[in-house]
Ligand SMILES: Nc1nc2c(c(=O)[nH]1)N[C@H]1C(S)=C(S)[C@@H](COP(=O)(O)OP(=O)(O)OC[C@H]3O[C@@H](n4cnc5c(=O)[nH]c(N)nc54)[C@H](O)[C@@H]3O)O[C@H]1N2
């Protein structure tokens with residue numbers, strides 16, 4: 001190394017992303033000069049995704065873009081007017097207020113929201129230790145993302161976080177990507193893992209995204225018709241390759257009831273419901289039934305009215321075609337906790353919870369809620385019912401604290417804003433929710449300005465509130481060492497940091513070995529009273545949603561390649577590439593509605609309106625409109641993003657958001673009448 005060579009530090013991207021890339025951070029003169037992909041990391045292979053390459057070399061290391069000190073509000077809520085202050089003053093204000101609420105007898109009136117702003121273990125989990133001990137109400141994080149699938153998979157398989165090991169692709173004959181969009185949400189899996197797969201690739205999605213376009217077969221299903229498709233594929237497999245009756249009879253409960261449903265169905269009718277040719281369904285059914293198949297069930301798939309039933313039907317398909325409970329096959333929703341099982345960073349105390357779907361009501365009611373603290377989460381951009389939520393946040397009597405790296409739309413409503421350090425500024429652990437790997441997040445520089453890691457903020461707040469139990473004050477080094485020790489990996493943190501990422505199992509991890517599931521009796525549960533109690537039918541059904549009523553579109557607002565939820569919507573380069581908000585519609589619909597490419601339109605739902613430019617394309621199915629999530633409302637013309645349209649629709653199970661079931665109209669933009 002010459003004196004001018006930068007210092008290179010290996011670390012890991014902890015965003016909420018399937019890829020969990022290894023990164024290299026270059027330091028010159030004590031500051032970060034470049035952030036790039038680790039060439040030795042088998043997933044990132046030397047490149048970050050475009051959005052992270054921009055944001056990590058842009059807003060995330062820009063002292064002017066980042067929050068540099070705690071802030072106290074000086075203007076009306078929502079105005080974004082603040083004055084900087086010292087930590088001592090800011091924490092004093094927060095501690096006094098929370099202590100007073102607690103002293104009045106009901107700490108449950110303190111509500112906190114959090115999600116995966118950072119997906120690293122300590123910064124993602126430790127603050128909950130404070131809230132749980134306090135007895136504050138947690139807004140169940142998964143209810144704005146994926147709780148329907150978690151609930152349905154737990155009922156059937158006994159777990160929702162034990163999927164196939166992606167390394168099984170080396171031997172599988174067929175890969176189905178169902179309601180996921182790797183080209184946006186897992187860009188390295190899209191670029192390397194899928195193209196390197198030797199067998200047949202099938203994508204099931206109403207949108208012909210880049211992964212769908214590069215697949216061998218794209219089933220452009222109507223939104224919400226996936227349970228019907230799963231049953232259609234079972235019928236096709238039964239007629240061609242045959243079903244795995246031995247597995248169904250020995251390892252599943254109540255197959256006979258499902259068979260009764262199957263016998264009553266007509267393939268041609270199901271195909272029509274899905275909008276897919278019978279011959280194509282036959283071909284895919286034969287493929288899934290006749291080869292070792294990996295089925296990746298994405299998160300977009302379950303944000304539907306029938307999200308739970310859809311997941312259950314997909315599990316039934318996997319079971320019926322012999323694709324569960326033996327090596328080289330399987331389903332994947334999310335992986336998690338395999339190595340750090342039982343490492344409870346957030347603690348085991350029970351605290352009250354509410355659904356994100358009830359957040360507006362919970363925040364409006366001052367008998368119910370006196371204070372809101374939000375961390376790792378940007379509710380004013382990401383939650384449904386944006387207008388109603390903002391109105392609730394505007395109330396001066398709701399004491400609000402926001403912990404973030406940036407002055408987000410949510411932070412604009414805070415009484416006190418606390419600046420969080422970024423993942424580049426402290427050590428932590430990261431596990432992938434796709435690969436069976438474990439990674440180190442390594443400190444590269446001191447926290448920018450006065451910012452502090454989440455966990456340190458909540459340790460200090462606990463101290464100010466007189467909560468002195470050592471359990472709330474464990475330092476990072478001890479927490480990390482303890483987790484690693486209990487994992488049995490036999491690695492110290494500096495050894496993991498040297499490696500960057502490790503795959504503790506040399507061979508692909510086998511899920512549900514010998515067909516044994518972590519349910520009460522070891523069997524896969526297809527039917528039963530427990531499903532009814534949870535809000536589903538007794539038996540899986542091919543039920544599907546009706547098409548949008550005349551003249552309306554079904555609006556899908558999934559992940560966008562340029563955004564990470566709302567995390568990059570303030571980076572100037574990301575903003576420039578995003579350009580104006582667009583709504584994509586099918587050529588047929590454009591003709592039908594008299595709309596043309598580049599036209600300014602108003603998209604309207606019962607919840608609100610949003611202006612956009614039309615993009616006419618073959619990529620979306622007829623009847624579907626596509627408007628990705630992730631922009632910052634305050635950087636948009638109408639001070640809103642797509643969530644001004646989304647409402648309080650929830651899934652059939654899990655009290656979760658059904659945002660992809662939304663119906664909207666699209667009309668030429670209303671003329672602005674002159675003053
Ligand atoms: N219309 C529509 N809406 C959706 C979705 C959709 O598909 N369509 N998807 C939903 C889903 S799946 C999800 S998960 C949610 C996500 O919604 P959010 O959780 O709100 O995700 P982000 O918008 O990225 O917000 C994360 C915030 O955490 C901050 N952050 C990053 N690192 C740290 C840190 O170390 N400490 C602290 N304190 N803050 C940090 C970021 O700056 C960012 O402001 O959105 C949901 N909303």
Ligand SMILES: Nc1nc2c(c(=O)[nH]1)N[C@H]1C(S)=C(S)[C@@H](COP(=O)(O)OP(=O)(O)OC[C@H]3O[C@@H](n4cnc5c(=O)[nH]c(N)nc54)[C@H](O)[C@@H]3O)O[C@H]1N2
Nearest residue numbers: 179180181184185223224298299300558559560563564565
């Ligand atoms: N670039 C980028 N990456 C991200 C995120 C991001 O915002 N941007 N967000 C992160 C988060 S929090 C999450 S939860 C994941 C989500 O990532 P994914 O699991 O990929 O899920 P989504 O992006 O919500 O939706 C995926 C696909 O579901 C399709 N879909 C919608 N309705 C239906 C339906 O009825 N049937 C079928 N078959 N498909 C349907 C959509 O068209 C979309 O292509 O991505 C993570 N990664």
Ligand code: SF4
Nearest residue numbers: 013017020021049052
């Ligand atoms: S967001 Fe995903 S693809 Fe982008 S750098 Fe991070 S882990 Fe890699």
Ligand SMILES: [Mo]
Nearest residue numbers: 016145146299
């Ligand atoms: Mo999510």
